Every structure is written in C-alpha cells, then in structure tokens.
Amino acid sequence: MSTIPLNLLKSSNPPIIPLPFDANQPPTIRLYPFSRNEISTKAQQPEEDASVEERLLRLKNHYEQHGMRRFCEGVMLCHEHNHPHVMLLQIANSFHKLPGGWLRHDEPEIEGFQRVLDELFEPEGTQTSTKKWEIGDTLGQWWRPNFETSLYPYLPVHVTRPKECKKMYIIPLPQQKVIAVPKNLKFLAIPFYELYENAQAYGPQLAALPHYLARYNFEYV
Amino acid sequence: MSTIPLNLLKSSNPPIIPLPFDANQPPTIRLYPFSRNEISTKAQQPEEDASVEERLLRLKNHYEQHGMRRFCEGVMLCHEHNHPHVMLLQIANSFHKLPGGWLRHDEPEIEGFQRVLDELFEPEGTQTSTKKWEIGDTLGQWWRPNFETSLYPYLPVHVTRPKECKKMYIIPLPQQKVIAVPKNLKFLAIPFYELYENAQAYGPQLAALPHYLARYNFEYV
Ligand SMILES: [Zn+2]
Ligand SMILES: [Zn+2]
Ligand SMILES: [Zn+2]
Ligand SMILES: [Zn+2]
Numbered sequence: 001m002s003t004i005p006l007n008l009l010k011s012s013n014p015p016i017i018p019l020p021f022d023a024n025q026p027p028t029i030r031l032y033p034f035s036r037n038e039i040s041t042k043a044q045q046p047e048e049d050a051s052v053e054e055r056l057l058r059l060k061n062h063y064e065q066h067g068m069r070r071f072c073e074g075v076m077l078c079h080e081h082n083h084p085h086v087m088l089l090q091i092a093n094s095f096h097k098l099p100g101g102w103l104r105h106d107e108p109e110i111e112g113f114q115r116v117l118d119e120l121f122e123p124e125g126t127q128t129s130t131k132k133w134e135i136g137d138t139l140g141q142w143w144r145p146n147f148e149t150s151l152y153p154y155l156p157v158h159v160t161r162p163k164e165c166k167k168m169y170i171i172p173l174p175q176q177k178v179i180a181v182p183k184n185l186k187f188l189a190i191p192f193y194e195l196y197e198n199a200q201a202y203g204p205q206l207a208a209l210p211h212y213l214a215r216y217n218f219e220y221v
Numbered sequence: 222m223s224t225i226p227l228n229l230l231k232s233s234n235p236p237i238i239p240l241p242f243d244a245n246q247p248p249t250i251r252l253y254p255f256s257r258n259e260i261s262t263k264a265q266q267p268e269e270d271a272s273v274e275e276r277l278l279r280l281k282n283h284y285e286q287h288g289m290r291r292f293c294e295g296v297m298l299c300h301e302h303n304h305p306h307v308m309l310l311q312i313a314n315s316f317h318k319l320p321g322g323w324l325r326h327d328e329p330e331i332e333g334f335q336r337v338l339d340e341l342f343e344p345e346g347t348q349t350s351t352k353k354w355e356i357g358d359t360l361g362q363w364w365r366p367n368f369e370t371s372l373y374p375y376l377p378v379h380v381t382r383p384k385e386c387k388k389m390y391i392i393p394l395p396q397q398k399v400i401a402v403p404k405n406l407k408f409l410a411i412p413f414y415e416l417y418e419n420a421q422a423y424g425p426q427l428a429a430l431p432h433y434l435a436r437y438n439f440e441y442v
Contacts, residue, residue: 019326021386109243153434193378
C-alpha cells in the first residue's frame with residue numbers, strides 16, 4: 001500500500017506503510033521553495049517606536065481610548081530540502097519578528113491585517129487595485145495582561161481586561177503579489193529545527209511556532 | 222458594544238470593547254468544571270512495559286512487522302475558576318501523561334482510539350453497547366525518528382522512515398459516559414499556568430499544551 005509508485009522507489013527495501021493516520025486534521029499544506037515568490041526591495045521603513053517604553057506608552061494611550069489593542073502577525077511557510085521553514089524579518093542583524101502590526105481601532109480584522117501587510121510589503125508606487133492578501137487559519141493567540149512586555153498563550157487567571165491580543169495566522173505562499181522587502185530589513189527562511197526549543201535566540205513566541213504548526217501535514221513541491 | 226448585559230456589570234467603569242477579533246478561528250470551546258462528569262474507579266491497570274528498554278524493544282518489533290506505530294492521546298479540558306485545565310493521569314505520584322495508547326496495526330484510527338479510551342476508562346462489567354467516545358480536532362503530532370526516547374513536533378530533516386507518530390486530539394467533556402479511573406492512577410486537572418514553560422516538571426510535550434490550544438477561545442459554564 002505504498003503511496004510511491006513502484007518505478008520511483010529508490011530503495012529495494014520499501015517501508016511498510018501503516019493504515020491511514022490523518023483523521024480530524026486540517027488539509028495538508030503544500031510548501032514551495034521561497035524562490036517561487038516574486039521578491040523585490042523598497043525604501044527603508046522606520047521602526048514605529050524608538051524604545052520599549054515608547055511602545056508601551058503608545059499601547060496605553062490606545063487602550064485608554066479604544067480598549068484592548070489587536071495585533072496581527074503572518075506565518076509564511078516555505079521549504080528547503082523538504083523541511084518546513086518560516087519567513088522572519090530580521091532587524092539590524094539581530095532581532096527577529098513575524099511580519100505584522102497593529103489594527104486601527106475602527107478597522108475590521110481581516111481588512112486591517114491586509115492593510116498592515118500591504119504597508120509592509122507593497123512595492124513602491126503600486127496602485128491600490130492590486131490583489132488582496134489571502135489570510136489563512138489562525139494558529140494561535142498571545143495575551144498581554146498588563147502594560148508590560150510579557151505575553152502568554154492563554155489568558156492568565158483573573159485577567160478580565162487584557163491590554164493586547166496578538167493573533168497569528170497562516171499566510172499561504174506564493175500569493176499573486178510581488179513582495180517588496182524594506183531595505184532595512186532582511187526576510188529570512190528559518191528552519192523549524194532552528195526555532196524549536198530555541199527561545200534563547202528567538203524568544204518564546206517564535207520558538208513555539210513548530211508546536212503551532214504540528215497539526216498540519218506538509219507536502220513539498 | 223459590551224457583550225455583558227448592563228444589569229450584570231460589576232464595575233461602574235465598564236471596559237471599552239474593541240471590534241471583533243475572532244476571524245479564521247475554530248468554534249469557541251465550552252468548558253465545564255470536571256465535577257460535571259460522572260466518575261468512578263476500577264481495578265488497577267498494569268503498565269504495559271516494565272522499563273524504557275522493553276518499551277522501545279516492543280516498538281521495534283512492531284515497526285519491523287507493521288511499519289510506523291500510531292499512538293493516540295486525548296486532551297480533555299475543564300475549568301476551575303474560569304481558567305482552563307487539562308486532565309492528566311498521574312502514575313505513582315510522579316510521572317504525568319495524557320490518556321492514550323497504541324493503535325493495533327490493523328485497526329482504523331478513530332475506532333482504534335475509541336477502543337484505547339474504553340480499555341482505559343470503561344467501568345468494569347460494562348456491556349459493549351455503550352456510547353462511543355466523541356473524538357474532536359487534532360491538536361498536533363509528535364514524531365519519533367529513531368528507536369529512542371526523543372520526540373519532535375515536526376519530522377526532522379532527512380527522516381523518511383519515522384518509527385512512531387503520536388497524535389493528540391481534543392476529547393470534548395462531558396461525554397455521555399461514566400469515566401472509571403484505574404485505582405493505580407490519579408486523574409488530575411492541571412491548570413495551563415502550571416504546564417506553561419514547565420518542561421522540567423511535565424516534559425516538553427505536556428508543557429507545550431497551552432500552545433497547542435492557543436487558537437481556541439474558551440467559554441466557561
Ligand atoms: Zn489607537
Ligand atoms: Zn539537507
Ligand atoms: Zn504490533
Ligand atoms: Zn482563582
């Protein structure tokens with residue numbers, strides 16, 4: 001019952017294939033090499049806040065006027081030699097992050113996230129008529145209970161007024177769009193084995209990405 | 222736009238409710254206190270293998286005859302004071318595990334897992350006509366690349382013949398069944414905050430459960 005056609009088997013000792021083991025799972029995700037995307041660069045994009053303090057102050061101002069802030073991040077996957085990789089933005093050769101940003105208090109979730117991705121990746125001088133980003137499944141949420149840097153993958157006990165919710169979604173690749181990366185950022189494919197259990201280098205959120213994706217099966221094209 | 226009826230608001234300073242933030246997410250999970258389940262005990266259940274070596278040898282024998290072994294585990298959730306808890310079996314006042322077990326090589330996935338849960342929890346003397354376990358979404362998979370104790374939440378690079386795949390599924394509670402716990406085991410509700418970042422006490426798989434569940438919103442009844 002091998003799924004590999006007999007004439008393509010490389011081994012004279014083919015594996016024994018067990019009964020199916022894919023019930024109650026989401027559809028298999030097809031991964032391509034990142035080179036399948038159309039990539040360009042654009043002018044550098046300034047960081048919005050000069051310091052952590054400024055960032056938390058801006059969050060506090062938003063919270064007082066509009067309530068909990070909504071933050072959206074995209075998980076773009078590709079493969080190299082049949083191992084899944086996540087696309088991360090690297091700033092100043094050190095800090096890594098997922099592409100994303102804050103929603104405005106008065107914009108709906110999906111449209112707002114599409115605007116955030118456009119501001120980050122739309123080539124300069126693009127007309128507003130380009131294709132919209134396709135937004136996939138939610139992978140997980142992180143909660144900020146206080147005006148502090150700590151985030152949790154659940155709402156901590158007795159917290160009824162979180163200050164921010166950060167949501168990660170799959171962004172399928174390739175999209176029918178050019179991805180223009182700001183010159184001050186690097187856009188790097190990081191393998192799962194590099195992220196896994198490596199909170200020291202990538203922080204707890206990025207190190208947990210292999211867990212968030214462990215309910216999917218991948219197919220390498 | 223608060224979702225709490227005005228007459229139930231406990232604060233004279235109600236929070237500002239942001240626009241919806243639940244797109245592309247699975248349905249909200251309703252959690253009940255564990256006391257909503259009908260629980261009993263039954264005779265003690267021997268551990269299948271006396272040692273890790275014996276366990277790995279049995280895996281090896283299975284792999285050579287039938288190919289990759291399929292292992293199923295159930296994540297049963299409840300709440301205490303509105304914080305989610307996972308039900309874990311504790312053996313000999315130390316080691317914790319999720320309820321689960323190996324599938325036979327010739328049984329289909331869902332029926333096999335229902336048999337595993339029945340063997341573990343079915344009260345003694347129950348007729349085979351009782352209701353079947355309802356099996357929910359897959360939360361994640363863990364792969365065992367070699368006949369060793371290490372598991373990974375992804376298939377490591379260049380591994381084409383994993384020896385075992387362990388799959389976790391949500392088992393909604395309460396089920397219309399009595400849960401009979403073998404006398405040598407304790408069945409304990411462990412809060413997310415106790416598991417999170419606590420691989421030292423619970424191992425990497427159980428410590429990651431809050432991540433696996435972070436795409437759900439919970440409702441406490
Ligand atoms: Zn604002
Ligand atoms: Zn390689
Ligand atoms: Zn066997
Ligand atoms: Zn409490």
